[in-house]
Amino acid sequence: MQYNFNEIEAKWQKHWAENQTFKAENNSDKEKFYVLDMFPYPSGAGLHVGHPLGYIASDIYARYKRHKGFNVLHPQGYDSFGLPAEQYAIQTGQHPAITTAENIKTYRRQLDQIGFSFDWSREVRTSDPKYYKWTQWIFIQLFNSWYNIDSDKAEEIEALISKFSSDGNANVKAVCDDDILKFSAADWNAFSSKEKQAILLKYRLTFLAETEVNWCPALGTVLANDEIINGVSERGSHAVVRKKMTQWSMRITAYAQRLLDGLQTIDWPQPLKDSQTNWIGRSQGASVTFYTVTASTGENKHAIEVFTTRPDTIFGVSFMTLAPEHELVAKITTPEQKEEVEAYIEATAKRSERERMADVKTISGAFTGAYAEHPFSKKPIPIWIGDYVLAGYGTGAVMSVPCGDQRDWNFAKHFGITQAMPAIPNIFEGVDISEEAFADKEKTIIANSDFLNGLPYKKAVKTAIYELEKLQQGKGKINYRLRDAVFSRQRYWGEPFPVYYVDGMPQMIAPEHLPIKLPEVEKYLPTETGEPPLGNAKVWAWCTEKNEVVPNSEINHTCTFPLELNTMPGWAGSSQYFNRYMDPENSDEIFSKEAINYWQDVDLYIGGSEHATGHLLYSRFWQKFMFDRGFVPKDEFAKKLINQGMITGTSAFVYREEGSGRVISKGLTAGKKVVPIHADVSLVNSSDELDIEGFKNWQSDYKNAEFVLEDGKYIVGREVEKMSKSKYNVVNPDTIVADYGADSLRLYEMFLGPLEQSKPWNTAGISGVHGFLKKLWKLYFDDEGSKVTDAASSAENLKTLHKTIKKVEEDIANFSFNTSVSTFMICVNELTAQKCTSRLVLEPLAILVSPYAPHIAEELWNKLGYSQSISTVPFPTFEPKYLVESSKEYPISFNGKMKFTVKLSLDLSKEDIEAAVMAHEKTKQQLQGREPKKVIVVPGKIVNIVG
């Protein structure tokens, strides 16, 4: 009987689908286990071999947990809103929903043929109105919440309103906009409805704000910082400019500290935690207020607030620097300096992000002519502007301490010739600052600083803050780099907001009327007036009487109002999808209490590290919000997370000689001017030899090109790059599944190397795992049929089996799937050599292999006489008694170098071992009469003879 993988795999995939083998129940006596993959964006290119890597790993884990008796939730779905489908729609006019549905079909077919144990009955698609109804619902919950600093959590806005009407806002401590005026209860009650709404908007967790955004004219959309790579859009590499816009924003900053603290409670990779920590960017210091001094005219003093991590260096301040965009610049600049300052501001505004990044060495700035007063010495300090100070961080102003900060030092040196720039004062004891600033805060004490003299860093910080507080010119402060997240996108293919506008004020549509479905539009581009694509919709108004979307022509601003034209960003749909899987068909609630209380949270989440500061941070934010409001029982959504590494492609290159146009084999290119050109990897064999005819047919430009060969062959160059269509290095899983089977693909992807490591794809080695599956098959069958007997298993058989059980369980616990594949190979090699046919060994072996190669395992199980699926059969139990050894091959080392081994009983004492080894003939030979200085004996491990 042959191992016919195509037939077997099709048979079992059909069986699993028909019997809903992997359907998870929301109530069970079994313990729950939730294994989650990052759901894919269904792109038009389909899956390549890199995509399934994480899915195979999580599938092995999920299947293993089923064998261990858990009720496993292992869902899959699609993150199906996104820019590519929209861009395709713009180009072709094809509705993104159609493209998306087609792509999903391809993905589903490709996923199915790999034999994943997904519970497809729970599939979600973020672009499905049944799903995004709940994304809209969460948005409404955020809108109806504010962050109470006293209780340190989000609370209902109703509670805030009743506080306002009874006490005003004086005692409310909230995370909110910072331009809120104080009002009493009487004031509040006297406000108009619109005034009240405007004030509440400053408190809500999702709110409208005028924000400076990254505007990409080519895409007609705003991009998040993490969607911009090297100053251009991640997708399409279009130019990006800064622009002010009214946007929906999410008050993620309210959660900055809790997002940091929560990292301590979850088992996520350290590099990922580090990158979230850096992204949140907590820094502890002080805010200090400086007042401008005005010359004779006696104008108003202006307050300039700065944030500093070094209040201890307050006496080292020799000038101040404001961001060119700082609002005070225009107010304080003197008439004499006006021209220079304005010229500088204009020049900075012109510099694109890209230019600023490419050129960080250039120091530029301008003097405003204004001075501030030092809070303690009362001396005047010149106020400069410079683009090294960022408007978006801190207060957009810094107190410059050139002796303690290199950028301030550079700035002061650069402008040292102007009269406005004072000489650099040194406030550090015994430190030379003539060549560079001294930023090491621990290694000195403060000098030339009045009451701070002689104090080390920590004490000086405390004292400085204490004195600033006395003057009411400063206080200790914690600053975060994290900024509120912009939540509006000027796109078509995203979730519409459940928002309409009455008199310019946003109103939420009541949850019972959700979902608000995306309207049809003729064009997917922004409108000619610069409005988002939904501005093209003809039926996009909200009637408050009918409670439905009606044609725009009915807008009368009394009962029918315009709807929001922006849509939500990509991360909206992915920030709670893991909870929706728990109860995806529920149309009354986002999920039932029973479902969320049963499943609780994700036990294992596998996905790429590129989501570290996007999806994974936003999801944690929404989860904490959902927790505060009592919707979920856990404030972290995933206990454990594993980052799978990227599978890179091995690109192939041919070399075209400049001038002649000849295509030269790699070995002959030395000393010639050649341009490397990507060749499709399918045209190259495993010895790097190019199929020249194939290449000519593929690239007709080279139809008549002359190919210069070495030894009669054209050898291509190889380079490891990210797998991508444009690099012609994509390997499709379909052909591998057709040629070797899904089980081979699964084993091979695991066998390639550690899960978390990135590694190049190379199909050459797949014959190894395929050969293993054939050998496995042959343990059970020969040409006549089944070989399995009821014969007793030998001690040797059992030793092999239990060694394997032990190792595989350890490997799964460590996500070390590559080594368990090796272990299986060793096991099968040994059992083959032992001619093992015992059912007592071969049955457990089939179960062991089942999580990794489920199709062959099902078939073997079936042929062993069982009618049920192998998928929930208990995992074999490791029994140490089969591995007990009575003796050991001791490695005998001389001065740490292993020379030979001696087989000795493990019962021997240290002294016995030493005596046995010393008496050994080879020992005498090694020592050649010398007397050893020392003999190290580690029973069970090693003997080392020194001397």
Added chain:
RNA sequence: GCUCGAGUGGUGGAAUUGGUAGACACGUUGGACUUAAAAUCCAAUGGACAUUAGUCCGUAUGGGUUCAAGUCCCAUCUCGAGUACCA
């Protein structure tokens, strides 16, 4: 620049708390079977020297700790990922 990770045969990689470096595969070479090929099976395979026995050298580089270092410490180099003037 900063943060994190990694450097082991021709290749992918293994070595769980310091204790036999190179498991398991791929590739290569030789052999068996075959008219031939595929498939399958057997043997060899880190390098150098040595007919055999064996000797020496080997985990990016240079030091160190230790009876013993791929593993621990210090310094350096290279590569990868993230981040971008964060006051």
